[in-house]
Amino acid sequence: MLLCLTANHRNASLDILERLSVGAPSATRALVHDEIFVSGAVVLATCNRFEAYLDIDEPLTGGEAVAVESVVDALAGASGIPVDHLRSSVAVHQGADAAAHLFAVTSGLESMVVGEDEISGQVRRALDAARADGLTSGELERLFQRATHTSRGVRNRTQLRGAHRSLVRLALELASSRVADWAAARVVVVGTGRYAARTVDALRARGAGDIHVFSPSGRAEAFAVKHSLVPITDFRAAAAEADVVITCTADAVVHAEAFTPGHRVLVIDLGLPRNVDPDVGGVAGVELLDLETIRLHAPLAEFSAHADARAIVGDAATEFHADRLAGPAITALRSDVLALVEDEIARARARGAGDETEAALRHLAGVLLHRPSVRIRELAVEGRIDEARAALELLHGLTVDVDPASGAAAVDDDPWSATA
16 A cells, blocks of 8 residues: 655645654664565655655554655654654545655645746655665655656646746845845855755846855855866855855855845755754844745746646646556466467477477467557546456456455466556
């Protein structure tokens, strides 16, 4: 069973998201390694959401409730959040709903800025990180790969294509009411990662040219050379001359003493966990624009997704769930047909047939399996998978056992490996 626990900009405070992003990933790793019922986990943590996607072995009716409580308890303990508080800040999606939610997230439809073009890459990196830690499962691999495919479909087939929306651009739009002329502004960027590079691109699109970079980890010079920036080693001195400071790093927290009282400067904090101590906003002359403020001003009408995007996501979720239902039936049919083919190959070889005969028989099996496999998938999409199972039992004497918890049959084979 697929399970998704999500805390995001709609249902959780920035403090909750910050705590989860720090402590909860280790808890999900422990769940996979220590809990019998969790066979895989992928954690997606961004500046406006924390999500844990879990592959749950649910052997008992009602076991999903037990699984949810166990996961919430583990996340609460690791992040230092009271269980009741976390439970009220987390939405739970199961099965097909979990798939639909991930597809919408990856397509940018659940973002603070609808249609943002950063989230799909963040989803891919979340899967890569889970793979590196040995935490994925076959079901989660299929889920996240389909999510990426769906995201491409939304961008290629709807008005979201080429919109280049992002949280960075929204922050700069809000900042433009305070910055009269970006071309004349001195900007300090704190950070040298992928998000910092996007920030530099967005600044240049606004006309900014006097951009300096500071890295708490000492990577400023290499980043500056790559992006034609000015590296700095003394942040306090640079901040004292800056018009805008933008933080987007995982390596540091900027405190109030780093700023000169009376010097007017706009500080934009794009980090999660926070890169800027909230006390910075109390320094005379400093205006702090953090994620909490940005999300309160996120535009709605101009960034609303086209109805076609939602339709694509809905269709993809339906097909994903249908594939899961159809898989065991296709596997049963494939196994039955290929067993007959193997017997025929053995008899043919006993009569002196060579490799060409074997190849021809295997090709014929693939051709014969293709049409019924496609039809089984179609029936699953139409909600008629029971008819496919009944036909297999009537025509082939095959019984496909169904897992009552998920509606899918318990078969371990990969149903797609040899379909034509």
